[in-house]
Amino acid sequence: MTDLEFSCTGVRPEPYGTGPTLLFGLRIEESDHQPVHAIALRCQIRVEPARRTYEPEEVDMLADLFGEPGRWSTTLKPLQFAHASISVPAFTGVTEVDLPVPCTYDTEVASASYFRALTKGEIPLLLLYSGTVFTGRQGFCAEPIPWHKESTCRMPVQVWRDMIDAYFPGTGWIRVRNDCLEELRRYRSRHALPSWEQVFTELLDAADAHGRRAT
CATH class of the missing domain: 1.10.1220 (Arc Repressor Mutant)
Structure with a gap:
């Protein structure tokens, strides 16, 4: 079975998207150096809020998500951020691609509310991979990407702020009935x-x- 290893090399705003979009740099390695014809790659991205510390002003802004700080040992659960997919072209050995991830500024969405509350530092993210890899030295073979494939990323808060400022300079959005x-x-x-x-x-x-x- 084809053995793929994934890592995130960084994240940056997409400057020319039709809406707020982040580009996650992915490095994909096929350890046996078998030719990979293509990958239909899916990625689920989660925020892991327990993996960082918080300034007092951030704590105040996160009460609507996690409650009082005394409860954070049990309420600081992962937040769903995004689902994204991409078609990876053929390669042998190692390739690098950008994964576009559309984002929302709707503060009713937990992840967007969380990002907006942060003032500095990094956002701990977990990327979970799935999909299908097409490979084979002779012929053509389709194999599922194992569900345990994952990688981590620590996205600077400033990257999120730069992206939002590029699309909604000096403004915010509130959804009401x-x-x-x-x-x-x-x-x-x-x-x-x-x-x-x-x-x-x-x-x-x-x-x-x-x-x-x-x-």
Whole structure:
């Protein structure tokens, strides 16, 4: 059976994608140096939050995901980040390819909320591989990639921030229910506010003032 070894050589933003995309550099080695005709490669990427430490301001921003810090020993579970696939062309021995991974900035998605909460350092990722490898010195043979094939990657937080800034400079996204959006639209129209930023600023100021009066 063809024995493939995978490693991640780095990750960088895709500068010309139609949406936020990261490029994961993959190094693939066939240890027996049999000719590989092609690989239909699938990759599942998980965040492993227990494999790093956190600054106090990061802890505050992660309470919605993991609860109070005293519970983190049991709540700091892996987060699903992405699924991606690629067709790897023929090679013998070793090849290197870029795996494009589309990303979301929707903060309702746990991984995006986690990334946004981090201020510096690295993001520990686990890449799990599957798919089919087509090989054979004489003839053509299709073999499954064993499920235990995996590699790790520590993506700098700045790489994520650079990617988001390239596609959404200075902005963020919030998804709300239609009825909530309609109420916000009515509020904006009623007060003749020029932007959504003004709507949120006024509502936050009103909430702060109410809180001060209550105390």
